[in-house]
Amino acid sequence: MTSAPAAALPWGTVAHLGTVELFTPELEGSVWFFTEILGMTETGRHDGSVLLRTFDNYETTSLIVTERDLPGMGPTAVRASSPDALDRIERTLGDAGHDLTWIDGYAGHGRTLRTTDPDGHELDVYFDTRWYEAPEQLRPALKNQPQAKPNRGVGVRRLDHVNYLAQDVLANAEFHQLLGxxxxEQIRLDSGRIAARWLTYTQKSYDVVYTEDWTGSTGRLHHIAFATDGREDILRACDICIDHDVFIETGPHKHAIQQTFFLYVYEPGGNRIELCNPLTRLVLAPDWRLITWTEDERKKGQAWGLQTIESFHTHGTPLA
Known part of the structure; x- marks a missing residue:
């Protein structure tokens, strides 16, 4: 006899995306990119890792950059909406048969529940967190902003989303749906297979994305994305990148799916980074209807006709 599948938790059980750990074989080059090109703030170093933050994050850490032989990603951490929500997440994942481990908090987080999605990407869930207190030199003029806006680089506002590569998009998307x-939006191929799915824990149009890994590999990263204040910041980023020999893969342009204005670059460690401006699109409908794009519709390219370049389907980290 097989047990009934675990019931999905309600929307809002997970509050929001917290941090992502990025692996890089070029630690100082990657830190230079995130601080000098993106305008993030370094807040600490520990055991080969560097902690970084975006200026509008109320928590202490947005990104952890860790030295490794190969690029790629470590855990994605999301914040539960309450201590009780964290306990409910533990019960739900346990009932669904997922391996669970409690670990000590890191990067300002309290006790943390660690698991993996079906593809092997690590997911951490926490509730207790340390709110950021800006030092005098970074104190903002407006008390409702955690930190003064950076005076260098692009000045990204927040960690926006994570795009994972996966063998089975649907199974991995349903893992996050289990958490609420x-x-x-999604892409359905003519065969019926789901090739990509976008999901949100908030009223943003998406926080996590799964796209099909054409190499058949598991546990790889497609990109992490940082949101800017406006489209002009992305255009300015193009000039900053060419002035400092940062490789631009594609863009600036506008996605058809989710309508995000985008720029894709590679940081020195080899990981793909997106600068995006999705701030105008919110999912306010409580009964939002999943939007499905067909194979023919996706062949038309991006919103204004730019065709998706080949490396967008083949490059992921670590390299296959």
């Missing part, structure tokens, strides 16, 4: 994420 809502699917907002």
């Amino acid at each position: 994420a809502r699917p907002t």
Whole structure:
């Protein structure tokens, strides 16, 4: 006899995306990119890792950059909406048969529940967190902003989303749906297979994305994305990148799916980074209808006709 599948938790059980750990074989080069090109703030170093933050994050850490032989990603951490929500997440994942481990908090987080999605990407869930207190030189003029806006680089506002590569998009998307994420858009191939799905834990149009890994590999990263204040910041980023020999893969342009204005670059460690401006699109409908794009519709390219370049389907980290 097989047990019934675990019931999905309600939307809002997970509050938001917290941090991502990025692996890099070029630690100082990657830190230079995130601080000098993106305008993030370094807040600490420990055991080969550097802690970084975006200026509008109320928590202490947005990104952890860790030295490794190969690029790629460590855990993605999300914050539960309450201590009780964290306990409910533990019960739900346990009932669904997922391996669970409690670890000590890191990067300002309290006790943390660690698991993996079906593809092997690590997911950490925490509730207790340390709110950021800006030092005098970074104190903002407006008390409702955690930190003064950076005076260098692009000045990214927040960690926006993570795009994972996966063998089985649907199974991995349903893992996040079990935690209360809502699917907002997807790509369905003519064969019926789901090739990509976008999901949100908040009223943003998406927080996590799964796209099909054409190499058949598991546990790889497609990109992490940082949100800017406006489209002009992305255009300015193009000039900053060419002045400092940062490789631009594609863009600036506008996605058809989710309508995000985008720029894709590679940081010195080899990981793909997106600068995006999705701030105008919110999912306010409590009964949002999942939007499905067909194979023919995706062949038309991006919103204004730019065709998706080949490396967008083949490059992931670590390299296959």
